[in-house]
Amino acid sequence: MKTYLPQIERRILVRPNQTFGILNYDTDNAYPQRMLELVGQSPTAKDCWNKRAKFIAGNGFEETSFGKHIINSKGLTVTKLLKAIATDKALFRGFGIHVNYNANFKIASVNYVKFEDIRMGDTDSAETAEKFAIYNDWGRKTWKNIMRSKITFLDKYNPDETIIKQQVKAAGGWDNYKGQLFYFNPEVCDYPLIEADSVWEDFETEAGIKIFNNREVTTGFLPSTMLFMQSRREEADNSADNGKSNTPSQLEKDLGSFQGAKSAQKIIVIEYEDESAKPEFQPYAIQNNDKLFETTERSVEARIIKGFSVPRELINAEKSSGLSNGGEKKEAIREFNDNTAADRLELSEAMEELFSHYFVNINPKANWAITPIPATVADDAIGIKAGAAINQLLQSPIPAETKIATLIYAYGFKQAEAEAMCA
Template identity: 30%
Template sequence: MIASIPKNQVRKTYAKVKQYDIQAYDEDNLYPQRMDDILKASSTTFSCVRVYAKFIRGKGFKDTTFYKSVINDEGLTCDKLLRKLSEDFAEYQGFVILVNYNALYQISELYFGPFENYRLGLDETDHAGLIAEYFDWPRKIKNSIKKDDIKWYHPFNPDPVIIEKQVLAAGGWENYNGQIFYYSVDQNGYPLCSFDPVLESVLAEVDSDRTTRNNLKNNFSAKTVYIRKGKFEDEDERQEFLGNLKTFVGPDGSQIMMIETEGETGSGGEDIDAPEIKEIPSALNDKLFEYTDNKVMRKIMRNYLIPAILLSITDGGYFNQQQLQDATRYFNTITVDERILFEEVFRRLGQLFHTTINPSGDYSMMELDDFNLIEDGSANNA
């Protein structure tokens, strides 16, 4: 017998959106926006991404002068930029930095770009090899996307010859948008979100929370069928009765419902026109829900290799300082590659800046320690 492994669902389809000259980020071009909505609905995933981001940036750069250096006319500092980039990377596995130059072809300003706003230019168009920026791909603000509102950038290339050609093509420095440092763990295109490998588990947690909320709204009661004998005189009477019935159910429902009937009497003296309420037994199993929720939560945590203690999760009782230190030390080793990545990015950009923003030339980052973790509130005794 030949064993077969089911194929994973394809999350990311590179569709062509010729109307806007872009490569779609999934079939609907809304992969990052959709995943962000899912993230915010899953408490475990949200906590994991937050802790992951915090460990990525650690305690920041060792050189405090560089850490607090202002890098644009809006007052953005290196530490604030690092925080924003680490949060995007922890969620999307990618980040964007907008790079401006002066007339000496030196970097004059750096800006943070929300990763979900950027798309890659479509091959065989005038925007091939470029990067598109648009603030409302989901069309939440405007009903349509105007092609003229899409802003285009060249990818990062600090070569003065290249920059000069781009400036001339744009019609001068006043029309030049600068460049974009676009990073993706998938060097050939769009990255998958950090929780994509366990997306089914993340969705299961969201569904479980929704079920619990619905149970709360219905007082955790079994479903019931209300059978009213006779017909309503008109639709208005039907809707009025239904409205009154709805006020009886749910968490804010009344404890008493009065029903008045006057109809045909049966042989035993019972009112045969009296309404009936039949209960449909609930199939919910609290023990099974608890087991499933715990299983889903642990699977999401394993995706990030985060020790449970860093999410304030214990098997009962309290955890001590040594346990927290051990967990912090462990997760620092897990996230060392990410910190090295950001060291390299800031070194490359910092060395090209028009002023000396890092006199020491030290771009190394400091690991997080347990004291900072507690101070931030990411982990507390449960």
């Protein structure tokens, strides 16, 4: 008996692309580029990504002198490299680092490579197996077609002297040798999904809500209305266009300029010769989009936060109780530090692997650890000041109704809580 799950599909499809000698990153070979655009359009997703990147990079290396070393001719420091790969790790769960060697087979330069620019070489081809293709426009945003001549192939990272000799010989000497790529990929032989791939549809939903709100503002929150009027006499003026287009009448132009947030309080005057020529505006009922979108927005935001595994207190800190002394945020920071500890360890191990083969010893103490974000950033003074202000409010001689309203709207208490405090 055969079984199958008709409603579950693979998020990405990996197929060989013989034209470019790579494995496609999904059917359009642009999965990372699509996810970047979706995250960029979703405020909550962008905030969650930034929070993850911040906690993975932490406060930098414990050995600060190690982080200050410049590791290539462009002035890149170890700390800047850490922040760059932590940003990729936070979203794509992987990262890439390009290294090149000197004649002593030691790493002489280290460069950051954007994860979205990396594609694995076609394993069925001897020329591209164990290689990676680097190209900055797989999504075809700049050019309509991918230019094969601009794709750079790098060998897979392997610091073994014998392997490097073989690679240099195959490249035609040191002058033609392009180095290796250290490619961290949690899926090993497959492309990884982004951190919150299970909720990427919510990125698109939140972006749509943002666009809807913008349209509501630009149209002045006007209700949906149908305009009934006699056929335009101005149609005769458009005969030169052979009926392909119609020039807007003056009435249409006036109605268009009447809409929008900047057109509020304007008066439009419409003249008509007889009663039959009088335009009729007929509103039609639609759903209460305002409430509908508000509910959707809250649920979408919650799912995105859950998808990135970020504590809600670090995203919606303003919704915390007014009597909080910072304890909730401190606990959230400790929790998120624990959640991202494995990521920091993986970055530390990558740095140790690479810079242990560097041509000079830039970390004599061999301390590769990354400092977590300290929980002390949740300042207790904020909660103390809020508590003092509430106590002062409760002891003031103002009416109880005013106290209750202040507790509800200024400090976020519920009606029952505010009434109990003022009893």
